[in-house]
Each structure stands twice: as structure tokens, then as C-alpha cells.
Amino acid sequence: MRFILIPLPPHLPVRWPKIYTGRVTKVGSFATHDLRSNYIKKNGSWGLLKKWLANASGHKCWYCEAKSIRSPFDVDHFRPKLGITVDGIKLVGHNGYYWLAYEWWNFRLSCQRCNRPEKDDGDTLHGKANEFPIQDEAHRCQLPIGSLTSEAPRLLDPCVQADCGLLAHGIDxxxxxxxxxxxxxxxxASYTIDRLGFNEWNTPETKKIPWRLLDDLIRLAGNQPAVITHLQEHLSNDHEYSSFYRSAIGTHRDKAWVDKIWLETL
Incomplete structure (x- = not known):
């Protein structure tokens, strides 16, 4: 997970402000949750921001840093819009943060593995879906007039730099x-890793295979232009799993030429 600095307006897509105003006004006009829910489900306009969100991360999932090659990304609502679960159990008495359904700052670009519920080989359920536990339910924001800052989410947020620093990456x-x-x-951190399945679906091995080659290049070929280019590519924020590669390449910082590249790409 790398820190994502969302580009602020007026860099939003041209069509979005008008669509946003219409959607928010309509949602606010409904008197019941059922009416709001039906409208929001039929008007998932946040998909219009998918390309804009992807550009902010180098077309990587904001949670796991995977590049979704053969399936489309989802636009996840960090605070779920139409219902909440805590450890898989529906939170009674809360209909979700419906008033945030069209707020761009509540959107997170997510691969389907991080966002959609799916069981692994051990029958453990992963995927964020409507999960949004907080430290103290007494501080849960219930209404649009409530304060979101009183909540302390258990799930790490890629848009909070300090949260990203709570994850470490081993060379395994x-x-x-x-x-x-x-x-x-x-x-x-433990909850986020388990819930989003960061270490499932053979993902560690997917990262280790190219690292073995890089490791050999560093040790055997050394300070050569082609090796330097490979390191710069893997340390780039746009590279898939770049946080892992920064940590792994960092194990060779005792070599001055590696340390120089590592620092230059911070």
C-alpha cells in the first residue's frame, strides 16, 4: 500500500461537478432508506471517475498495488454507502454512509480481489465489500451532520500517509x-492484511519470482546501466508492488550505488 495523494479539484473530470450536484440533490430528497438505496444502485456514476482515480496510482489497486490486467477495477467506497458489516456481521441500525455515495474523496480504486467477497482455499472470506469496523462504535457517525473525524477506522486507508507506514514487506x-x-x-495492519487477502492467491510468490532475478542482478552484475534501469523501474511509484520492491531492494543499501538509487527514487 502506497500513499495516494488524490488530485484536488479543479482537476476532476469536466462532467463530474454537474453529475455530482444532481445526484446529491436527488439522494437528499428521499425520505426513506429504500428510496435512497434504489436510486444509488441505479446511478453508480462514480464509474466516470475510474480513469481519474487510476491515473493517481499509476493504474494500480490503491490497497494492494496490483495492476488489474484481465479484469476491470472497482471504485470502492471507503465508508460503505448502503450498509456496514463488522467482521462479517451486519451492523444493525446503520444504513451506511449514503450521503457520501458521490463524494470523490470517499472513493478508492480497488482490484476485485481486494473489494469483492471471496473465500480462499481454506474457506476464509476476504474482500472489503461493506466492511468498516471502527475502534469505538459509540463514535460511529450516523447522519450527514455527524463528525467523521470522531471515527477511528480499523481498516488502513491508502489516502492517509501514516496508515501506509503501518505495513512492512518481507523479502518472502x-x-x-x-x-x-x-x-x-x-x-x-493485521486486520487489513487478512481482510483484503494481501498474502493470499499466491501473491507472495508472484512478487518473489521477479525479486530473485533482481537480487541476482544486484549481486552478480553489480553497478551496470541495465541493472540500474531495472532498479529504477521497480522503485517507481507506478510499478506493481513497488512498496515490496523498495523494501527488498533496501536490503542491498550497504552498497553505495544501490543506496544512491534508493534515495533518488523516494
């Missing part, structure tokens, strides 16, 4: 919590 390809066991930060 696995994502691990960076904070000490027992802390709230550890709980958040």
Missing part, C-alpha cells in the same frame, strides 16, 4: 504489521 513477499503486537496499530 508477505505483507506484515510494522507496529508492535498488541497495539491498535498492529490490530489495524
Amino acid at each position: 513477499g508477505e505483507v506484515k504489521p510494522a507496529a508492535p503486537v498488541g497495539t491498535w496499530e498492529y490490530q489495524r
Whole structure:
């Protein structure tokens, strides 16, 4: 997970402000949740921002940094729009953050594996879906007039730089919590890793295979133009799993030429 700095308006797509105003006005006019829900389900206009969101991350999933080659990305609502689950159990008495359904700052570009519910080989359910637990339910925002800042989400947010720093990347390809066991930060990282399945679907091996080649190039070929180019590519923010490669390549920072490249691409 790399920090995503969402480009601020007026860089939004030209059509979006008009569509946004119409959708928000309509949602606000409904008296019941059923009416709001039906309207929002039929008017998923956030798809118009998919390309804009993809450009912000180098066309990578904002959560796991995978590039979705053969399936389309989803536009995830960080705070779910039409219902909430906590550890897979529906939260009674809360109909979701419907008033945020069309707020661009609540959107996160997500691969389908991170966003959609799916069981792994061990029958464990992964995928964000409507999951949104917070540290203290007493501080859950219930209405548009409530304060979102009172919530402390358990799920790490790629749009919060400090959250991204709570994940560590081993040369085994696995994502691990960076904070000490027992802390709230550890709980958040562990939950995010498990819920989004960062270490499932053979993902660690997918990262390790090209790393083995890079590792050999660094050790055997050394400070050569072709090797430097490969390192720069893998350290680029646009590269798939670049956080992993930054950590893995960082194991060779005892070599001055590697350290120089590593620092130049921060």
C-alpha cells in the first residue's frame, strides 16, 4: 500500500461537478432508506471517475498495488454507502454512509480481489465489500451532520500517509504489521492484511519470482546501466508492488550505488 495523494479539484473530470450536484440533490430528497438505496444502485456514476482515480496510482489497486490486467477495477467506497458489516456481521441500525455515495474523496480504486467477497482455499472470506469496523462504535457517525473525524477506522486507508507506514514487506513477499503486537496499530495492519487477502492467491510468490532475478542482478552484475534501469523501474511509484520492491531492494543499501538509487527514487 502506497500513499495516494488524490488530485484536488479543479482537476476532476469536466462532467463530474454537474453529475455530482444532481445526484446529491436527488439522494437528499428521499425520505426513506429504500428510496435512497434504489436510486444509488441505479446511478453508480462514480464509474466516470475510474480513469481519474487510476491515473493517481499509476493504474494500480490503491490497497494492494496490483495492476488489474484481465479484469476491470472497482471504485470502492471507503465508508460503505448502503450498509456496514463488522467482521462479517451486519451492523444493525446503520444504513451506511449514503450521503457520501458521490463524494470523490470517499472513493478508492480497488482490484476485485481486494473489494469483492471471496473465500480462499481454506474457506476464509476476504474482500472489503461493506466492511468498516471502527475502534469505538459509540463514535460511529450516523447522519450527514455527524463528525467523521470522531471515527477511528480499523481498516488502513491508502489516502492517509501514516496508515501506509503501518505495513512492512518481507523479502518472502508477505505483507506484515510494522507496529508492535498488541497495539491498535498492529490490530489495524493485521486486520487489513487478512481482510483484503494481501498474502493470499499466491501473491507472495508472484512478487518473489521477479525479486530473485533482481537480487541476482544486484549481486552478480553489480553497478551496470541495465541493472540500474531495472532498479529504477521497480522503485517507481507506478510499478506493481513497488512498496515490496523498495523494501527488498533496501536490503542491498550497504552498497553505495544501490543506496544512491534508493534515495533518488523516494
